[in-house]
Structure formats: structure tokens, C-alpha cells
Amino acid sequence: MDIVIGLLKKVLKKRENLRVLISGASPESLDFLSVYLIAPPKISLEANTYPVDLHYVNISPGNYVDTALDVVLSSTKPLATGGIIVFMPSRDIGRFQDQLRESLRLAEVSMNVDALFSVSELLRLESSVLDFEHPAHVIVTSLPAELVARRLAVTVVIDTGFEEVKYSRYGFATVTKVEPVSQEVANIRTRIAGLSKAGRCYRLYPQNSFENLEKTRLPEIGRLALDHCILQLKSLGVDNILHFDYPHPPPSHMLAEAIDRLASLGVIDNEAHLTRPFGENVAQLPLEPSHAILLVSSLQYGCFEQIASLVALSLTKGDYFDHEKWLPFIAQEGDALTWLNIYESFLRMGRDKSWCRKYGFNETQLSRSVNIRDQLLRILQHRRIKIAKTELATSTAIRKCIxxxxxxxxxxxxxxxxxxxxxxxxxxxxxxxxxxxxxxxxxxxxxxxxxxxxxxxxxxxxxxxxxxxxx
Incomplete structure (x- = not known):
């Protein structure tokens, strides 16, 4: 987003008559843009929300799981339709979900309880619960509130006061940390309760704790790897990335580290230009750099079809893995080969739903992987990147590519x-x-x-x- 806004500012310098319409999830982000952009446009936020009854709940530190459970149970009886959403770190969701289901069973309350860990799960659930007449349900998620807003019909929000924040460390890997939310995130979570009708929000922390929170979270450009930003700018002809007018200027050492990584992988040359054809092909793909590099590299290692499947899977599969049920598919070479076994078995079985139920696979996620893979092939063909059939690729070739x-x-x-x-x-x-x-x-x-x-x-x-x- 920082790159898009930075490019927009460059355009506005040359097109003073241009009118810009900006839609944002929070007043804080819109306030920032009105200051950053030259000749700032008139920004109006039409909330169209219903009143939200806000409650602060004083709890002992680290006890938000039990408190969230109590709040959910006390909110079920007056809730005939709509839903309850609980925001908490994914590490606590399994325990919370099990305790809630058992409590609902003992109380003889019929209510769906769904956990959302990924965007693909959110999209799957959206179609079944977006109807406001759907029976009452509970959703517990670690997803950002702005992804959930306007997708799910909820009227009760339970905010534990924590969120998962990703930082890039150790090359292409990311570290997920659990941190206190910012005031901006807390306010977004609260507003969700009033999108469909008047609602309630329970913050599981005292009001003075809210007032001591950071106003906004650190932008992604300041904590995630900048490889993708650099590739975007290079592909658009912006060579002087150090002096680009970023809305939130990233630390110079992060830019240097990203350039070093891309150079070591052959994506850019010693003069920081995209290499041909490898770097240009990588920059053309609408993927994270690691996935794009992996996919283009597979053409050299003779395992393109398998890597294309793995890239598609990585965008949908989530973290869940059942070691006991999925034992027939486990590869001693690691997670990638295991998931490739699952994917290829899914296709051999004709994408059979009963087969998925037998092993506990998410048929929707696997089907989305197939569709994403097909999209990747079409994109490569459209960009005139030559591909090859590699049906006989060995596990060694795949692992060497990775x-x-x-x-x-x-x-x-x-x-x-x-x-x-x-x-x-x-x-x-x-x-x-x-x-x-x-x-x-x-x-x-x-x-x-x-x-x-x-x-x-x-x-x-x-x-x-x-x-x-x-x-």
C-alpha cells in the first residue's frame, strides 16, 4: 500500500486536476493520507454504522481465554440471530474452541462455533454466515479486524486486546509475535459490532490500558521484508529506491538487506537492475518474492509442475496438520513433499468430497489450490514465460529448488x-x-x-x- 500511495503522490504532482477517491478502514489512516498527499483531497468518512455499547472488563493478566468464554456464554441467550466474534491469538484458539463447545453442550445451547486462521477460511465461511437471518454463531479468529469487517454478520465483539504481528527475520522467513493491539485496531474491532445493527463490544482490559496503547501499529513497510516493494518499484521503472517518497520511510538497513537478498538470488545485478530474463520474470508475477523466485527457479530445476502446485497450496493450506489421520501421505523429506502427496492424491481421487472427509482434509481449500494453480499457469502464459511439463520430477530436484x-x-x-x-x-x-x-x-x-x-x-x-x- 505504501508503494501505491507513494506513486499516487508522484502522479498528483503532475496532474493537479486529478480527483482522488480514497476509502479506508479507519479515520486514523485517512487523516494521515490527508496530510501526506500534496493538495490533499477532501476526505469524508461515511460510517453508516449503528450504535455500539462499549464495555471494559477488568481481568487478571493473561486470563482473557476464560473471561472471553464467560462473556460468550452470557451473550448467547439474548442473541437469536447474527453472531459473536472473538479476536484472540491463534495459539489460544484451540483451547477456547474446545471449552466453548463443551460449555454450550452442557448448557444445551445450539450454536455453531467456527475458528478462522486464514483468509481462505474466511471466504468459505462468509457465504454461509453473511445472511443476517442465519442462526446465532460464534467466530473466533486471529485475522486482522479490517479483513473481517463487512464480511461477517456479527453484533457482539470480544476484544482480548492482543493481535498477531508479523516481522521479517532470517531471510525470507517471518516471525509471528503476539503483541497488544493499537488504539486504531481496537476501534476497528469495536466498529464491526455496529455494521449490521446496534451491537456490543467487550474489551477484556481496563480503560486506562486502552489509553496507554500505541495510537497506530507499525506499518508493514517498517517490519516486513522489502523485497516485494523493491521488485514493484523496479518493474515500474523507479530506479532510485533509496530516495523514493515513501509515506512511511523504511529503515535504510532493511532496504540494504532486501537488495542483498535479491542480488544473491540472481534477481537483480550489481547495479541493482533486474536481471534478464530471470529477474524480470520474477517481478512480473503477482506473488510474494519467495514464491515468485521459487516458481521461476523451478524451470531450471525441471520441477515446474510440482512447484506450481506447492505455491498454490502455500496460499491456501493453513497451519493445521493431523499427524495420525494423514500418516499415509507423510514424506520423510518434509512438509512440502507431504503436501504435494496430499494434493496429487486429491486430484487422482477426482476431488472426491467423501475422500476428503475420510482423512479430514478441507475440500474447499484443496479446490482453491487447484484454481489458483490454474490461474498461475494462465498468468505465466500471458506474460510469455515459457513453462515445461515435468511429470517425472524427482523429490531431489524439488528439494534442491526449495x-x-x-x-x-x-x-x-x-x-x-x-x-x-x-x-x-x-x-x-x-x-x-x-x-x-x-x-x-x-x-x-x-x-x-x-x-x-x-x-x-x-x-x-x-x-x-x-x-x-x-x-
């Missing part, structure tokens, strides 16, 4: 079973959602994502590699 893209996320096993990164010498453990969680003899891996809990880092989306592949 290792090449995520070479900066290389880690080796320590005697206690944890892993140490080659870059930064950080100590991490394998996340329980990984198929490698129970493996004890894997020496070298690359990972695509990290998460943090109580100061301990975990690696996710892991692939077994050989060290010489990365050297």
Missing part, C-alpha cells in the same frame, strides 16, 4: 534436537505442525516461516536438504 530459494534459511541439528540457523546462529525448534516434529535424525533443513512463543522460536514449512546444495 533449498536454492530459501538458502538463507538453512539450519542444522544440535545434539538436543533443536536447530541452529547458519545466518544469525539462532536456536529454534521444529513446530508441532511440521511432519518433521517427531523426526530425530535430520541434519540439515531449510524453513519458510518462524513463529515465537514465550521467547522460544519455532520453524515451520520445513524441507530436508543436503548442505552441499546450498554451498
Amino acid at each position: 533449498a536454492s530459494t530459501y538458502r538463507r534459511n538453512l539450519a542444522f541439528r544440535l545434539p538436543d534436537g533443536s536447530y541452529q540457523t547458519m545466518s544469525g546462529s539462532l536456536i529454534m525448534k521444529i513446530h508441532p505442525s511440521s511432519v518433521l516434529h517427531v523426526q530425530k535424525s535430520i541434519d540439515w533443513v531449510v524453513f519458510q516461516e518462524t513463529t515465537e512463543r514465550n521467547g522460544q522460536f519455532f520453524i515451520k514449512n520445513i524441507t530436508v536438504v543436503e548442505k552441499e546444495w546450498v554451498d
